Amino acid sequence: MIDLILDYLSNSSAITILVLVLLSAYLVxxxxxxxxxxxxxxxxxVNEQKSLDTLTSRGTDISPLSSLYKCSSGSSSKHILHACEISIIKDASFGISWLSIISSTAPFIGLFGTVVGILESFAKFSNQGKVGFSVIAPAISEALVATAAGIFVAIFAYTFHQILVRKVYELNTYIKAQAEILVAKG
Incomplete structure (x- = not known):
């Protein structure tokens, strides 16, 4: 398997290798x-869930472990709590947009590598008189590796993006519930 990969890389163009390196960096x-x-x-x-449980079950103040408590310094002002909600969610979602960017650009980077690989293959074959399918097929299949790599990276990026967006939504739900309870308690 490693011999196959090394053979592929040794026969690949600089653009194809650059594309695969970029997609590897994306994956990492x-x-x-x-x-x-x-x-x-x-x-x-976990902290916000515990804080909400404490707030709803015992009727006490918000837990000091809560991000909402740390931000609002114990204040129950509606405006301060709302500003804290926004700040916490902004911090919690930091970096997630990169997953979206990578998931949308990785297939195009892979496709670019494939197009360049196919163009180089046709340039090699232009010097030969007759070229059969048995000669063209391996060259094109090697070029398609870049597209497959781009799609592979995009699948992970999109899936991870969706998982993290769901987690941010869950966090936001706990924070909003705590803020509403605190405002209602006055």
Whole structure:
């Protein structure tokens, strides 16, 4: 398998290698963003869920572990709580838009690599008189690897984006519920 990959890379053009390196960097980036943001969001959600449970069950004040408490400094002013909600969600969703950007650009980068690979293949074949399908097919299939890599990266980026957006929504729900309770308590 490694021999096959090394053989492919040794026969590839500089553009194809550049495209594959860029897509590899994209893949590393999306996994880093996903893992970092997921762990961060899960921690925030657990704290906000505990705080909401405490607020609804015992009727006490908001938990000091809550991001809403830290931001509002214990204030129950509707405007301050709303500003804190916006600030917390803005911070919680930081970096997620990069997943969307990567999911939309990765297939085009892969397609660019494929087009260049096919153009180079046809340039090689232009010197030969007759070229059969058995000669063209392997060259085109090698060029299609870039498109497959772009789609592969985009699938992960889009999936991770959707998971994190859902987590931000869940966090927002807990924060809004706490803010409404605090405002109602006055």
């Amino acid at each position: 980036t999306i996994f880093w963003i996903f893992i970092y943001r997921l762990l961060n969001l899960n921690s925030l959600i």
